[in-house]
Amino acid sequence: xxxxxxxxxxxxxxxxxxxxxxxxxxxxxxxxxxxxxxxxxxxxxxxxxxxxxxxxxxxxxxxxxxxxxxxxxxxxxxxxxxxxxxxxxxxxxxxxxxxxxxxxxxxxxxxxxxxxxxxxxxxxxxxxxxxxxxxxxxxxxxxxxxxxxxxxxxxxxxxxxxxxxxxxxxxxxxxxxxxxxxxxxxxxxxxxxxxxxxxxxxxxxxxxxxxxxxxxxxxxxxxxxxxxxxxxxxxxxxxxxxxxxxxxxxxxxxxxxxxxxxxxxxxxxxxxxxxxxxxxxxxxxxxxxxxxxxxxxxxxxxxxxxxxxxxxxxxxxxxxxxxxxxxxxxxxxxxxxxxxxxxxxxxxxxxxxxxxxxxxxxxxxxxxxxxxxxxxxxxxxxxxxx
Amino acid sequence: xxxxxxxxxxxxxxxxxxxxxxxxxxxxxxxxxxxxxxxxxxxxxxxxxxxxxxxxxxxxxxxxxxxxxxxxxxxxxxxxxxxxxxxxxxxxxxxxxxxxxxxxxxxxxxxxxxxxxxxxxxxxxxxxxxxxxxxxxxxxxxxxxxxxxxxx
Numbered sequence: 001x002x003x004x005x006x007x008x009x010x011x012x013x014x015x016x017x018x019x020x021x022x023x024x025x026x027x028x029x030x031x032x033x034x035x036x037x038x039x040x041x042x043x044x045x046x047x048x049x050x051x052x053x054x055x056x057x058x059x060x061x062x063x064x065x066x067x068x069x070x071x072x073x074x075x076x077x078x079x080x081x082x083x084x085x086x087x088x089x090x091x092x093x094x095x096x097x098x099x100x101x102x103x104x105x106x107x108x109x110x111x112x113x114x115x116x117x118x119x120x121x122x123x124x125x126x127x128x129x130x131x132x133x134x135x136x137x138x139x140x141x142x143x144x145x146x147x148x149x150x151x152x153x154x155x156x157x158x159x160x161x162x163x164x165x166x167x168x169x170x171x172x173x174x175x176x177x178x179x180x181x182x183x184x185x186x187x188x189x190x191x192x193x194x195x196x197x198x199x200x201x202x203x204x205x206x207x208x209x210x211x212x213x214x215x216x217x218x219x220x221x222x223x224x225x226x227x228x229x230x231x232x233x234x235x236x237x238x239x240x241x242x243x244x245x246x247x248x249x250x251x252x253x254x255x256x257x258x259x260x261x262x263x264x265x266x267x268x269x270x271x272x273x274x275x276x277x278x279x280x281x282x283x284x285x286x287x288x289x290x291x292x293x294x295x296x297x298x299x300x301x302x303x304x305x306x307x308x309x310x311x312x313x314x315x316x317x318x319x320x321x322x323x324x325x326x327x328x329x330x331x332x333x334x335x336x337x338x339x340x341x342x343x344x345x346x347x348x349x350x351x352x353x354x355x356x357x358x359x360x361x362x363x364x365x366x367x368x369x370x371x372x373x374x375x376x377x378x379x380x381x382x383x384x385x386x
Numbered sequence: 387x388x389x390x391x392x393x394x395x396x397x398x399x400x401x402x403x404x405x406x407x408x409x410x411x412x413x414x415x416x417x418x419x420x421x422x423x424x425x426x427x428x429x430x431x432x433x434x435x436x437x438x439x440x441x442x443x444x445x446x447x448x449x450x451x452x453x454x455x456x457x458x459x460x461x462x463x464x465x466x467x468x469x470x471x472x473x474x475x476x477x478x479x480x481x482x483x484x485x486x487x488x489x490x491x492x493x494x495x496x497x498x499x500x501x502x503x504x505x506x507x508x509x510x511x512x513x514x515x516x517x518x519x520x521x522x523x524x525x526x527x528x529x530x531x532x533x534x535x536x537x538x
Contacts, residue, residue, distance in 0.1 A: 324420050380402050
């Protein structure tokens, strides 16, 4: 059966060139990077090469990049690390209502430890309220943590403005850039970012590797204790293959960034315009301009997202939804609810995220099947009187 | 993970639709929670000759509706009222624990449809109907105490 993968915000297929870059570190250069003999040193060198590649695209120093096991781990290191290292300065953290659970749940955990957290709302398009952010700042505020781009609706936040506000008030600024890294050009120095989290498997590197940018001069208490890897910021033998893959994937992503984005965005625009033309009773969620090129999020009224996904899966199409049944919780997506969407509309959302390997044929295949499946489910729905 | 039987039922649901001049219609659930089931029955001489459904909900909600209508077709009212959600789950070769409430909804939708049938017959008091059909004042909605806003 044909498989059409349109869930690239969830994860991506490892790029062939990335895979080839990794293989020697599984086969020949399998040494522990902390070992002094040659295959250990070679592994160590490969890690440092990857570090340089990531530092370069971020306009950072290699010594400001720390490898981790995932984007979530990077976010934990950043948010918990700042909270624990600077709690004598204050106990207030500002975040947004639409963060990924990696940040949201970490903030909630800190709240139980006595930190005060402000969750800034977003407007209907999913952009945070900058005035709300300014007003939320107190003398106790030590950290602003706002995501670069949202994972569900792809909305890009005003990072430069947030960086300026943070700088002006002498507050640390962390951004979860897991969705943006590899797709958006990010200059941490120019944007006033102090800490940035990223993940490999969103940009055609393997799962199980992430990184944290930590501006020079900032203290960060270790979360994972043990050995002295990663300049004593993160214990554990380095995931050499993952790191090599992340380095290669970063290089490739930024080499071709303009052409890839252009192609992906054209497909996205084609998809949305065709859905609008062919399927009635829909709502396009999120901002159409300030948005990741590959992201689309559309609610189909009168039907529920999980059954939509299951029926698309029968056709070999992989996508995702913000319905409660797919979120693993009892409520639909907190992001869609934060936009002011009703539960009913949030339950019927479909996220299609286009990647570099998708084609127009993929989108046409999706559109034909989507039209049919939506109609079939609506005919089955007691809410629909078509 | 869904069983093959659940996959079969949400891929090819049986008895989808409405029954014109149905003997009884029962609706349970809430769009806020993401599932609504509406069951239609045609009763002749105390036997459920036909049963259909319309469901807004996840794969499990569709599969439980589908299999429940299959089970009660051809049964007497009395037999249909004995149907438990566990039988629905067993018939589907199991449901993930988070989805068991869908089978409860299916059982309740059938009870509501039969209660509606009795009301239309006009021979029993509401108290009797409640008793016979085992209607609860609180409908199954284990995870949701929100009001339906009625918004689109």
